[in-house]
Amino acid sequence: MSNTSLTPGVVPGRLAAEAYARNFADAAPRLGRHEAMVAADRCYFCFDAPCTTACPTSIDIPLFIRQIATGTPDAAAKTIFAQNIMGGMCARVCPTETLCEEACVREAAEGKPVEIGRLQRYATDGLMAQAGHPFTRAAATGKSVAVVGAGPAGLACAHRLAMKGHAVQVYDARPKPGGLNEYGLATYKTADDFAQAEVDWLLRIGGITLHQGVSLGREVALADLRASHDAVFLGVGLAGVNGLRVPGEDLKNVRNAVDFIAELRQAGDYSSLPVGRDVVVIGGGMTAVDAAVQARLLGAETVTIVYRRGQEKMSASGYEQNHATSSGVRIICNAAPVALHGTGAVTEVEFAHTVDEPGGLRLTDQTFRLAADQVFKAIGQSLVGAPEGLALQAGKIVVDAAGRTTLPGIWAGGDCATGGEDLTVTAVAQGRDAAEDIHASIS
Amino acid sequence: MANLASTFIGIKSPNPFWLASAPPTDKAYNVERAFEAGWGGVVWKTLGLDGPPVVNVSGPRYGAIWGADRRLLGLNNIELITDRPLQVNLDEIKAVKRKWRDRALVISLMVPCDEESWKGILARIEDTEADGVELNFGCPHGMAERGMGSAVGQVPEYIEMVTRWVKQHSRMPCIVKLTPNISDIRKPAEAAKRGGADAVSLINTINSITSVNLDDFAPEPMIDGKGTHGGYCGPAVKPIALNMVAEIARHPATRGLPISGIGGVSTWRDAAEFMALGAGNVQVCTAVMTYGFKIVSEMISGLSDYMDRKGFASVDDLVGRAVPNVTDWQFLNLNYVTKAQIDQTSCIKCGRCHIACEDTSHQAIAVSPERVFTVKDEDCVACNLCVDVCPVENCITMVPLAKGSVDPRTGRRVGDYGNWTTHPNNPSVAAE
Known part of the structure; x- marks a missing residue:
């Protein structure tokens, strides 16, 4: 193909073949043994460690790092997996800079935390590459639990339940299991099909049956699941995407960022994916950053993230923002879209500058336009098709600390439920904790 | 730049940093590189009897x-004394000394424990114009099994006897190198002094096994499935060496006997510490085996800056300065409270x-829910x-309580100096 970054419109093949391989390779490869030893040596083995407190899954971080430092990385991996069965994925995608590594006392001491995330990956990758599974299933209990959604919450819940000896049926709407791990994360964070490898590894516990392509409310009803199982866990995520609600949203080449990200993850050949020359991403979270950076990696000439509030309010971490800007993405804050222009396909997005006032966000009269032949919407996802009878709050299923919904026998966790932070790691924590409560309830 | 010139038992060197008798000083090539780098002196690797050369292992040493x-x-080693022919070493020593007149060059010696052997070797080295000899009574491996090295150093009577022979058959200044593999370092030092030694140097290496191979179940370094104890050196041994140097420096029978300090000296600060405890100069080995000869540049600049800061006109101003403050436990001030x-x-x-503190000491540091850590003076x-x-x-930091104030732990006022020898709880005081 003869396209370049300067070719107008939304076209594939803007880069040379080798550039795609380089751009979508593992962004932060596994540490080598010596690198890990040196990184591990920096851990102070704190008392009541702040990093562990900051971890939504409460991994005993000083212990696993000491296990690495003493030459037993497999033991370190078991320490991690005991708390977080998706410790492998979390090592890759956790915003550690706002969790464990922010809490690390080395951050306070010298602005340079122990590389907890990379050490976690060092340990978990090592164990996952081996045959077998670190946990064994308890004797079958004869109990059956339905898990809806094979994302981080559902799979963490299923694994813990299976470990306790229950039979778990997992129903998932997508063709492949993994949820956002498989469809919703930037490709360079989860290179080499890690999400599927992780699911396969997790299933080695036994006792879990996956049913793909089964959607709650379509192929299966909640009432039937309640009738045929001893408990139900809902980890359905947020399938809906918020709209901009401005004129021109229907123009061609205006897309949901999550669809673009999913398409990238499923693409065998990145050069076949079309991308605009001038790309505008609207939103301020991880999804916006993942879409924007990957648009650049596909060869877009200009990529601009536009966020309606101030930079400090972006839910993408400082680390993510730096990653975006160092990838050539421009970030504009305090501007909201008022219209998308074009005939047939989008050509421009019109924004108004905003003022964040105590009463709310106010659009000013000052506007500007950005050239755009492709626009990605990344202003949040929403729960759709929540079963009747479940109490909702701010668009999420209300759960208590143990994951119980307002309906007896139904638990929920992950992005669809209240209490999390829409992170893989919080979803895992909620799924795990719900499983413990389910186990206590049905045993 | 402070004046680092050193005169140790009459041997002059531009600085007090010598290389110890060891692999780095086994031949002219290394020694000349050391002198080019700025080392003040070397103790040439130990020479033995003329005859069939010493045989070393050809596995890891x-x-x-x-x-x-x-x-x-x-680091530990099982290398023996020089395995090069005696005459080759003697010729090289002579050539190097002629070329480097301003540097100290001392020859380390180890021969069997009979007068003729010592007389013979001393005659052979007379011609080299070396500045002195160092008697290797220290090496704990290999040669000790043949009645030399630490086998001599562990018997004060032998030390005295051999030292006497050396002083009788040579006009050279004589340093006796001591092994730390004994229970009381003062005894061999006394013996060396009685025998007429001009100085002692210490410590030689410590008997050691550095690690065990947990798959082959043998000590490292492993030679064809077996291992043996070797001589331990490097930063890890420094505290042991410092104590032994201080013991000799403050012992009435050996006080004033010049000491060449050895044992884990790696930086200018290590050297200064040895000297403050009474060493007239220091000898270095492991640090150069780790980093090369260039580290002497840091040692020179570091000691010089320190001496300038302290206003020391010569290294002699530093030597022994801390010795008066090394004392026995019984003389420590028990009324000093921090x-x-x-x-x-x-x-x-x-x-x-x-x-x-909580797990292993006195439960004297409290933690608040906000992770503020505070000392409980009543328990500290x-x-x-x-x-x-x-x-x-x-x-x-440890902050002393002012005299007259009350220690919240004991409820007693901080008093004047008082030690164990006069303490009421001391049974021997009560008995009087």
Whole structure:
């Protein structure tokens, strides 16, 4: 193909073949043994460690790092997996800079935390590459639990339940299991099909049956699941995407960022994916950053993230923002879209500058336009098709600390439920904790 | 730039940094490189009897322990004395000395424990114009099994006898190198002095096994499935060496006997510490085997800056300066009371002080829900463990209580100097 970054419109093949391989390779490869030893040596083995407190899954971080430092990385991996069965994925995608590594006392001491995330990956990758599974299933209990959604919450819940000896049926709407791990994360964070490898590894516990392509409310009803199982866990995520609600949203080449990200993850050949020359991403979270950076990696000439509030309010971490800007993405804050222009396909997005006032966000009269032949919407996802009878709050299923919904026998966790932070790691924590409560309830 | 010139038992060198008798000083090539780098002197690797050359193992001769970044903390070796022909060494020593007149060149010797052997070797080296001899009574491996090295150094009577022979058959200054593999370092030092030694040097290496191979179940370094104890050296042995140097420096029978300090000297600061405890100069080996000869540049600049800061006109101003402050436990002031104090602004809240004190000491550091760590003066015995485990330098300090103030732990006022010899709890005091 003869396209370049300067070719107008939304076209594939803007880069040379080798550039795609380089751009979508593992962004932060596994540490080598010596690198890990040196990184591990920096851990102070704190008392009541702040990093562990900051971890939504409460991994005993000083212990696993000491296990690495003493030459037993497999033991370190078991320490991690005991708390977080998706410790492998979390090592890759956790915003550690706002969790464990922010809490690390080395951050306070010298602005340079122990590389907890990379050490976690060092340990978990090592164990996952081996045959077998670190946990064994308890004797079958004869109990059956339905898990809806094979994302981080559902799979963490299923694994813990299976470990306790229950039979778990997992129903998932997508063709492949993994949820956002498989469809919703930037490709360079989860290179080499890690999400599927992780699911396969997790299933080695036994006792879990996956049913793909089964959607709650379509192929299966909640009432039937309640009738045929001893408990139900809902980890359905947020399938809906918020709209901009401005004129021109229907123009061609205006897309949901999550669809673009999913398409990238499923693409065998990145050069076949079309991308605009001038790309505008609207939103301020991880999804916006993942879409924007990957648009650049596909060869877009200009990529601009536009966020309606101030930079400090972006839910993408400082680390993510730096990653975006160092990838050539421009970030504009305090501007909201008022219209998308074009005939047939989008050509421009019109924004108004905003003022964040105590009463709310106010659009000013000052506007500007950005050239755009492709626009990605990344202003949040929403729960759709929540079963009747479940109490909702701010668009999420209300759960208590143990994951119980307002309906007896139904638990929920992950992005669809209240209490999390829409992170893989919080979803895992909620799924795990719900499983413990389910186990206590049905045993 | 301070004046670092050193005169040790009459031997002059431009600085007090010598290389110890060891692999780095086995031949002219190395020694000349050391002199080019700036080393003040060398003790040539130990010469033995003329005859069939010494045979070394051809498997690994060094073992080590490391910090996490492979920082070498301790080294052990099973290498023997020089395995090159005697005459080759003598010719090289003579040539090197002629070329480097301003540097100290001392020859280390080890021959069997009979007068003729010593007389013979001394005659052979007379012609080299070397500045002195060092008697290797220290090496703990290999040669000791043949009645030499530490086998001599462990018997004070032998030390005295051999030293006497050496002084009788040679006009050269004589340094006796001591083994630390004994129970009381003062005894061999006394013996060396009685025999007429001009100085002692210490420590030689310590008997050691650095590690065990947990798959082959043998000590490292492993030679065809077997291992043997080797001589331990490097930064890890420095505290042991410092104590032994101080013991000799303050012992009435050996006080004033010149000492060449050896044992884990790696930096200018290590050297200064040895000298403050009474060493007239220092000898270095492991540090150069780890980093090469260039480290002497740092040692020279570091000691010079320190001496300038202190206003020392010569290294002699430093030598022995700390000796009067080395004492026995019984003379320590039991009425000196300090309390740990945590500087909250530099505290990084790791909690190591708390858990160390809570689990293993006196439960004297409290932690608040906000992770503020504070010392409970009523429980603090001032053990210093919190200071030692704190990763932030000077975050925790020991603050002395003023005389007359009340120690909240004991309820007693801080009094004047008082030690164990007069303490009421001392049974021997009560008996009087």
